[in-house]
């Protein structure tokens with residue numbers, strides 16, 4: 213067919229990029245990165261599953277052929293070789309699962325991303341926790357070949373009356389997706405790399421390029437790239453691509469450009485021409501890190517941190533006690549602990565009446581970081597659920613004597629309740645609750 217031969221020469225433009233991973237790093241990354249000279253891999257230790265967990269996984273909405281699903285399952289399960297964890301794939305109609313995979317395409321533009329670790333459990337059951345854009349798993353080179361040399365794909369294009377004038381790679385990519393080839397040609401290394409990467413996030417791994425000062429980004433070109441292909445603004449690029457992670461997530465292994473968790477980095481994105489390829493296999497560094505987080509030879513990982521969850525929080529009661537001469541505070545909440553014993557501080561801080569400012573104090577006993585506060589320290593037993601000040605039971609009391617408060621001259625204050633976990637190993641307090649403010653309380657003058 214001479215006409216088509218002539219028109220085929222007009223395949224214009226360039227091959228589209230594969231969508232970048234858009235997993236949101238959330239609170240795992242802090243805005244102020246701390247420099248470290250020590251290399252490391254990155255994982256969010258607060259979000260790792262319990263060692264040995266069987267994680268239930270399903271595909272959503274009846275999407276994806278069995279052969280495609282089989283490949284994805286196989287790649288996801290490749291982590292099991294190195295981690296003491298099981299991805300148990302269950303039927304689509306299973307009502308409650310931990311991980312839910314949505315197989316999307318270029319059309320729905322959901323990209324590739326996953327919830328981090330046990331954050332999967334916070335997602336409602338009707339929503340996915342992990343997106344894979346299967347358009348990026350197609351072997352487009354095979355279809356470019358058919359376009360040039362003939363084959364079922366070219367026949368399909370001719371059948372639907374495709375205009376080959378100014379036909380671009382972008383058009384071809386879209387038509388390949390629309391073709392729905394029953395003998396679809398997959399790019400298995402892209403499928404494996406992406407699936408392993410997203411399931412790495414699902415196990416709590418962060419992006420390897422978050423290594424502080426590991427990459428000398430050419431920020432300007434990076435901003436332009438993400439603005440063009442993702443519609444991301446500068447702040448979002450800063451947060452998801454350029455920010456280094458909190459130093460806390462150091463796990464002792466060295467920075468690994470071969471990590472499956474590393475974005476590809478192009479020379480034009482860096483100031484010194486540094487590049488990282490599209491990694492499509494779990495690296496030796498990845499194997500070491502995941503084995504340290506989920507060890508097969510011990511019950512609890514050395515990298516595990518106590519994980520405490522607080523729910524159903526409110527103020528049971530706040531009383532001014534004129535006999536004891538102080539405030540009695542009875543916060544009400546449920547607390548759940550993981551396999552490690554944890555020490556927590558229940559902290560009640562005074563704030564101004566508008567709740568905007570803590571109140572400085574010189575009192576050394578009734579202070580939290582030099583702000584007027586009272587607190588109780590408590591060791592919590594592993595793997596337990598405890599309710600405090602629920603159902604008429606008073607089992608946690610915070611007392612703040614008036615004489616130990618700053619002189620408030622009869623002003624109204626609010627009480628902000630927080631729970632901090634004492635992470636002794638990593639020498640930090642981790643705040644477990646958001647600010648929770650009481651109604652205003654009047655403090656008598658001295």
Ligand SMILES: [Zn+2]
Pocket residue numbers: 233234235409413419
């Ligand atoms: Zn990612």
